[in-house]
Amino acid sequence: MNALTEAAFSPARQREVVDALRAVLPAGSVLFDAEDTRPYECDGLAAFRQLPMVVALPASEDQVVAALKVCRDLKVPIVPRGAGTGLSGGAMPIAEGVVLSTAKLSRILKMDPYSRTAIVQPGVRNLAISEAANVHKLYYAPDPSSQIACTIGGNVAENSGGVHCLKYGLTVHNVLKIRMVTIEGEVVELGGEALDAPGLDLLAAFIGSEGMLGVVTEVTVRLIPKPQQARVIMASFDDVVKGGNAVANIIAAGIIPAGLEMMDKTSSRMVEPFVHAGYDTDAEAILLCESDGLPDEVDEEIERMTEVFRASGATAIAVSTNEAERLKFWSGRKNAFPAAGRISPDYYCMDGTIPRKNLARVLLAIAEMEKKYGLRCANVFHAGDGNLHPLILFDANTPGEFHRAEQFGAEILEFCVEMGGTITGEHGVGMEKINSMCVQFSRAELDAFLALKSAFDPLSLLNPDKAIPTLRRCAEYGRMHVRAGKLPFADLPRF
């Protein structure tokens, strides 16, 4: 467990930064007493904490510009922050830095049902967009399980996904344009209202850049019509291999479900007493598979999905018959992370992606790792996207357990890479997976990432030391990317 550093900055430096920010921000928008900054000490990866030197709460784009100029002039590192639900430590503060919170930038600026777009400030919650669009029978498709709390600014920075992203795409596919402020205090627009914008596609480069290239101040999102009907199948399997293969079989049959999620037995047993969704707690794996569209289309697709599940060895199949039942089936999946608290004092949520055909193989390997590390792991994930979320259960008060959980998580990610996958699907790299970046990417690739960062932020003040590891860090981690059997920089000392 990371120790909390209370005051890693000098009081004189703190006073200098506070005075400069107070000169450009309204009263009450600059926090620096430990009791005020404490709520910002971590994000959803609560095992890592750091009290920030200062928290700034700008309420307009002009104030973001002014705050960034102050930080650039004083060379203070800045960590942008939305709701702090991130699971990779992306919004974790830097001891001698400023946390720039978007909490006060929470207005929906325009809702346009004709162009089916909404323009929102970055601190607007994901679910609030769909709630506001509901009057026009529209919604914003990417739906992270944290959507009740997480912000669109955080979603843009992480390229967040959710249950419906298999059919409707990730954040990157549903954001048309952003306004952002550079470290120089320049306001830049990326993307456009049409399907393409002139010049380099910097919008795609920015989405998923984890607060390292600029601060988002406005987002134009695409809205889509709410489907007339949606129904979900709940299929049970007596073996995770059969469940994993059923996922691949659905896609192979040419079906793109509106959502295709998997829960293993540990997960359904963890969740059922919490939500009473009617899950089959004896099944080794449960698949939730949704169809949406016009009622006739849905009926026909549900029939095809059912056939594939039967042929894949499903032991039980239930289909939602009304909206309340559909939401009940999903409630367990959506509440799986909080439900982990019922069976374990702490959990560590991993996020890796693999080609769907390897799902069963990776789940079996994780079961072996449970024995190796002496820790339980619940698997509940976006199966259709091959995006795993192993929840490693541990007790931080038992010496060594967190360390074992970290090693367990790193081994899962390395196995994902070995299977042709990646070390993150949607939660980002942050500080959590920075070592795993050394396994995934070659030095040349990491240098290209650093070059892009440096083009936007030459002094490396925006969320520094996150997401892109240095050469030294990779050497110290001792697991550098090996290509064609050759270890790069073999002369560097390894520890």
Ligand SMILES: Cc1cc2nc3c(=O)[nH]c(=O)nc-3n(C[C@H](O)[C@H](O)[C@H](O)COP(=O)(O)OP(=O)(O)OC[C@H]3O[C@@H](n4cnc5c(N)ncnc54)[C@H](O)[C@@H]3O)c2cc1C
């Ligand atoms: C219970 C639970 C379930 C979750 N389920 C999902 C899921 O299904 N899918 C998924 O993708 N994620 C999921 N997450 C992770 C998390 O909710 C997402 O990553 C989300 O996008 C983070 O949004 P946030 O507003 O909380 O951002 P924060 O955690 O505050 O920040 C995340 C990153 O974005 C940067 N950032 C924030 N705002 C800005 C801005 N305006 N400009 C530039 N950079 C910015 C920060 O610096 C940081 O690097 C889950 C988290 C929890 C706790």
